[in-house]
Amino acid sequence: MENTAQLFLLLALSPLVTGVIRTLKARLQTRRGPGILQPYRDLLKLFRKGVVIPETASWIFTATPWVVFFSTILAGLMIPMVAADAPLGLMGGALAVIYLLGLGRFFLALSGLDSGSSFGGLGSSREMTISALAEPAMMLAIFTVAIGAGSTSMTQIAGAAIGQTWRFLAPAQMFAFAALALVLVAETGRIPVDNPDTHLELTMIHEAMILEYSGPYLALLEWAASIKQLVLMTLLINCFWPFGLQPTWFGFGALQGIGWLLAKLLLLSCAIVLLETVNAKMRLFRVPELLAVAFTLGSLALISTFLF
Amino acid sequence: MLFLSGIVVWLAGAAGSLALWRSPALARRVGCGAALAGSLLNLAASMAALFSASPTFIGLPFGNPIFTWAVRLDPLSAYFNVTLSALAAAVALYSFGYLREMEGRRNLGAFGFFFNLLLMSLALVFTASNAFFFLVAWEVMALTAFCLVSFEHEKEKTRNAGVLFLIMSHAGTGLLLIAFLVLASESGSLDFTSFHLLASSLTPLQQGAIFLLFLFGFGVKAGIVPLHIWLPEAHPVAPSNVSALMSGIVIKTGIYGMARVFFDFYGAPPLWMGSVVLGLGVVSALVGVLYALMEHDLKRLLAWHSIENIGIILIGFGAALMFRALGQANLAALALIAALYHTFNHALFKGLLFMGAGSVVQATHTRNMEKMGGLIRRMPVTALCFLLGAVAISGLPPLNGFVSEWLTYQALLAGFGTTQSLTRLMFPVAGSLLALTAALAAACFVKAFAIPFLALPRSEPAAEARECAPSMRAGMAALAAGCVALGLGATWFVPVFDPITQQALGVRASAALVMARGWALSPGTAHGGTISTAGMAIFFLLAGAAFALPLAIRWRRRSVKGPAWDCGLPGLTAENEYTATAFSKPLRMIFSALYRPRREIQAVYKVSPYYPSAIRFESEIEHSIEKRLYGPMRRRIMAAANRMRGIQAGSINLYLAYIFITLILLLLFGVRK
Numbered sequence: 001m002e003n004t005a006q007l008f009l010l011l012a013l014s015p016l017v018t019g020v021i022r023t024l025k026a027r028l029q030t031r032r033g034p035g036i037l038q039p040y041r042d043l044l045k046l047f048r049k050g051v052v053i054p055e056t057a058s059w060i061f062t063a064t065p066w067v068v069f070f071s072t073i074l075a076g077l078m079i080p081m082v083a084a085d086a087p088l089g090l091m092g093g094a095l096a097v098i099y100l101l102g103l104g105r106f107f108l109a110l111s112g113l114d115s116g117s118s119f120g121g122l123g124s125s126r127e128m129t130i131s132a133l134a135e136p137a138m139m140l141a142i143f144t145v146a147i148g149a150g151s152t153s154m155t156q157i158a159g160a161a162i163g164q165t166w167r168f169l170a171p172a173q174m175f176a177f178a179a180l181a182l183v184l185v186a187e188t189g190r191i192p193v194d195n196p197d198t199h200l201e202l203t204m205i206h207e208a209m210i211l212e213y214s215g216p217y218l219a220l221l222e223w224a225a226s227i228k229q230l231v232l233m234t235l236l237i238n239c240f241w242p243f244g245l246q247p248t249w250f251g252f253g254a255l256q257g258i259g260w261l262l263a264k265l266l267l268l269s270c271a272i273v274l275l276e277t278v279n280a281k282m283r284l285f286r287v288p289e290l291l292a293v294a295f296t297l298g299s300l301a302l303i304s305t306f307l308f
Numbered sequence: 309m310l311f312l313s314g315i316v317v318w319l320a321g322a323a324g325s326l327a328l329w330r331s332p333a334l335a336r337r338v339g340c341g342a343a344l345a346g347s348l349l350n351l352a353a354s355m356a357a358l359f360s361a362s363p364t365f366i367g368l369p370f371g372n373p374i375f376t377w378a379v380r381l382d383p384l385s386a387y388f389n390v391t392l393s394a395l396a397a398a399v400a401l402y403s404f405g406y407l408r409e410m411e412g413r414r415n416l417g418a419f420g421f422f423f424n425l426l427l428m429s430l431a432l433v434f435t436a437s438n439a440f441f442f443l444v445a446w447e448v449m450a451l452t453a454f455c456l457v458s459f460e461h462e463k464e465k466t467r468n469a470g471v472l473f474l475i476m477s478h479a480g481t482g483l484l485l486i487a488f489l490v491l492a493s494e495s496g497s498l499d500f501t502s503f504h505l506l507a508s509s510l511t512p513l514q515q516g517a518i519f520l521l522f523l524f525g526f527g528v529k530a531g532i533v534p535l536h537i538w539l540p541e542a543h544p545v546a547p548s549n550v551s552a553l554m555s556g557i558v559i560k561t562g563i564y565g566m567a568r569v570f571f572d573f574y575g576a577p578p579l580w581m582g583s584v585v586l587g588l589g590v591v592s593a594l595v596g597v598l599y600a601l602m603e604h605d606l607k608r609l610l611a612w613h614s615i616e617n618i619g620i621i622l623i624g625f626g627a628a629l630m631f632r633a634l635g636q637a638n639l640a641a642l643a644l645i646a647a648l649y650h651t652f653n654h655a656l657f658k659g660l661l662f663m664g665a666g667s668v669v670q671a672t673h674t675r676n677m678e679k680m681g682g683l684i685r686r687m688p689v690t691a692l693c694f695l696l697g698a699v700a701i702s703g704l705p706p707l708n709g710f711v712s713e714w715l716t717y718q719a720l721l722a723g724f725g726t727t728q729s730l731t732r733l734m735f736p737v738a739g740s741l742l743a744l745t746a747a748l749a750a751a752c753f754v755k756a757f758a759i760p761f762l763a764l765p766r767s768e769p770a771a772e773a774r775e776c777a778p779s780m781r782a783g784m785a786a787l788a789a790g791c792v793a794l795g796l797g798a799t800w801f802v803p804v805f806d807p808i809t810q811q812a813l814g815v816r817a818s819a820a821l822v823m824a825r826g827w828a829l830s831p832g833t834a835h836g837g838t839i840s841t842a843g844m845a846i847f848f849l850l851a852g853a854a855f856a857l858p859l860a861i862r863w864r865r866r867s868v869k870g871p872a873w874d875c876g877l878p879g880l881t882a883e884n885e886y887t888a889t890a891f892s893k894p895l896r897m898i899f900s901a902l903y904r905p906r907r908e909i910q911a912v913y914k915v916s917p918y919y920p921s922a923i924r925f926e927s928e929i930e931h932s933i934e935k936r937l938y939g940p941m942r943r944r945i946m947a948a949a950n951r952m953r954g955i956q957a958g959s960i961n962l963y964l965a966y967i968f969i970t971l972i973l974l975l976l977f978g979v980r981k
Contacts (some may be wrong), residue, residue, distance in 0.1 A: 050866040052870045055871055066852065074848075093403055093838065106753075109754040113762050115872040116764045124754060125893065135739040147721070212873055
């Protein structure tokens with residue numbers, strides 16, 4: 001029951017979040033933007049199209065979209081969205097979520113190199129580099145959160161957060177939040193690390209890896225990217241701002257929980273849009289400095305857990 | 309009895325293949341067949357010993373006071389023996405096909421001889437329960453391994469690597485000898501049972517000295533940084549089936565030795581010892597993976613990853629030692645399980661990857677990845693097996709590497725709450741650096757799989773590569789199946805550690821670790837998270853069968869093959885492809901403080917530099933540890949050796965005088981009472 005509900009939420013809500021962010025960004029830049037439903041139309045269109053598979057590619061090329069899509073979905077079912085109880089919480093906690101997303105990324109990077117196009121290789125190389133550098137900061141932040149909750153289980157982390165609504169104001173939590181937020185920017189490929197709207201050879205990362213994809217396979221990958229973004233945003237939200245998180249999925253509470261989730265997602269989207277609009281994309285070799293900042297914030301978070 | 313028959317089969321195989329050296333085909337079959345049979349017998353014996361209640365002593369009616377045949381299969385020995393024989397069986401199977409190419413060109417009788425002796429000495433190293441016997445087996449192992457590494461001895465590089473291995477190995481044995489002698493003089497016996505908890509009764513200074521002697525003595529063999537320099541030289545030059553054994557199990561003898569000393573000879577060691585091991589583990593893991601990223605020699609890359617994985621194992625050991633010092637037996641058991649689990653896993657996937665590399669090298673006649681490419685179409689089974697190994701070693705779910713790395717993280721996480729001192733900061737820092745290591749390893753294996761196997765072939769031999777022999781495929785498939793089984797069956801595997809942790813720490817941990825009727829694994833701590841690799845696999849299978857398969861079939865009808873789009877540039881050639889060097893370029897720039905890269909570009913042109921007719925590109929990184937640590941040391945040793953030359957006059961009278969003086973000195977100072 002809650003499996004299905006959360007699965008539906010993941011599938012249905014993720015393009016909306018992408019659409020909202022795009023529209024808000026357009027408005028902030030005094031453009032009209034394509035409307036918040038455009039990602040749905042894009043997906044629908046792509047699913048109806050034919051597929052062109054590069055002659056040089058192997059079975060890795062067609063298997064990758066499925067691996068990426070399913071591992072992202074599975075990671076999504078391991079996090080608490082509406083209720084503190086994550087539907088597949090028994091299958092894995094925070095670490096499993098990170099490593100499942102890592103599995104998807106591994107295959108995506110392989111498929112980038114599969115066609116032999118040098119743009120794909122460029123994207124894979126950059127993606128693996130940046131994600132590797134983001135990892136220590138992410139792990140420190142998760143350690144901080146897990147130490148506070150006494151567990152890496154998402155259900156317990158969220159449950160501990162419900163008990164202390166205002167805990168996110170504690171210095172350790174604030175630092176951890178900042179570190180995770182920077183990691184989120186890097187992992188979802190947003191400005192200033194990567195530009196999701198670009199197709200300029202010199203700057204693209206995620207787009208370069210999926211350059212050779214078309215039709216339904218491209219749709220799967222785009223959808224998976226939206227879901228990954230939703231998963232990471234929800235992770236950030238529910239670990240630090242547990243407002244309105246329900247103890248279980250049942251009854252009227254669930255509707256209330258969904259309402260709260262949407263409100264918090266909107267708030268976070270606004271923050272992302274603001275960040276994307278006031279910043280320019282960074283040079284690739286300045287990204288390590290940004291991630292070093294995230295690592296420092298993570299270390300500060302950890303040290304403050306026993307200073308305050 | 310089974311164990312002894314395994315030893316006998318190996319000995320017979322060694323003798324038989326040596327006797328048959330004139331008929332290579334027969335020597336090959338006898339050598340590999342005996343290795344396989346001996347491994348299976350040993351597997352059965354050690355499995356039985358692992359699950360039996362009391363340690364099995366296997367005596368033979370011979371020996372003298374110093375050299376006794378003392379073999380004991382206690383749980384720890386049995387576990388390492390299971391690891392050995394599982395890997396060795398697959399490698400022996402693989403060798404049937406792999407050695408075929410060498411028939412008539414090399415002495416396969418000698419190969420079979422050393423191969424079987426190596427397996428036998430490994431089994432004895434893991435089971436010897438007498439210090440002298442242990443060191444004898446240890447030396448036989450080192451010498452047979454040296455002979456196998458130097459098998460292609462006509463190349464100078466191979467000879468140099470073999471000699472370096474021999475020198476380092478003997479330096480390590482020297483340290484071990486001193487440490488064992490100190491223990492023996494304390495207990496009055498060379499028997500391992502008399503060493504039990506003995507080290508903890510020594511003075512703190514002695515304890516520390518012995519600990520460091522053992523750590524570095526075994527550390528040389530395990531390849532911990534900074535004692536690792538022989539490993540990336542020796543593993544790649546060996547024949548690939550030997551590389552699989554070297555990386556899979558020979559370096560694990562160092563790990564076994566440490567486990568034996570730390571968890572048998574020591575009671576509760578002081579906290580600093582655990583911290584040292586943890587620190588060395590983190591450094592080894594990071595240094596290993598960072599240098600692996602810069603390699604484009606496929607086998608050297610894998611060798612550097614062995615150093616990385618030894619580091620991960622040591623992180624678990626270090627944490628276990630620290631927990632023991634802090635009086636946390638349950639957590640110590642968790643960390644020990646993580647380390648030993650990873651030991652087995654590494655044997656499986658590293659053996660698999662080296663065998664895969666061996667098939668590829670045999671098919672393309674090069675170890676340079678930049679000359680491979682597109683092999684997934686020519687060698688589909690090798691490619692699939694190598695891919696599984698790559699996913700497993702990168703610690704990605706749901707395979708076995710993920711399970712042991714997850715257990716390591718959980719141990720580190722729980723460590724933070726065990727003490728109030730600043731030492732506890734070591735745990736999360738180690739955890740975050742382990743995360744960096746794992747992510748860099750994933751990056752490295754994207755390279756190691758994609759460059760040789762995907763896209764267009766980069767050379768003529770790669771374009772005409774042929775799939776390897778059926779026995780080689782079977783050997784790889786067996787280990788790939790092992791990686792899957794130990795990943796998905798984690799909860800069924802964990803009870804295996806109960807006898808080991810019971811013996812070492814007095815705790816049986818599996819009941820707390822296995823949850824939800826065997827469907828989920830938990831760290832056994834109060835609020836631990838859980839994972840279910842089997843559940844993940846079922847999810848993937850169900851989702852794949854229900855959605856991916858039918859949709860993929862439907863979309864296939866709509867799909868056309870076309871040239872790669874490549875941003876509209878027509879005519880994709882192998883020269884356009886991303887290379888391994890290019891792939892690791894961002895990391896080379898980011899970590900340039902460590903690598904100190906040097907590159908040289910020379911363009912040859914006739915009219916203008918903008919129209920070069922040829923370009924020469926050279927790029928090199930510096931191996932700082934070799935250069936800055938071992939360089940001065942080597943110079944000093946050579947200088948000392950030069951000075952020592954004076955006493956070697958070549959006159960027999962002088963040498964007799966030396967012996968006489970030594971004897972007098974020994975009588976004066978050596979003999980007390």
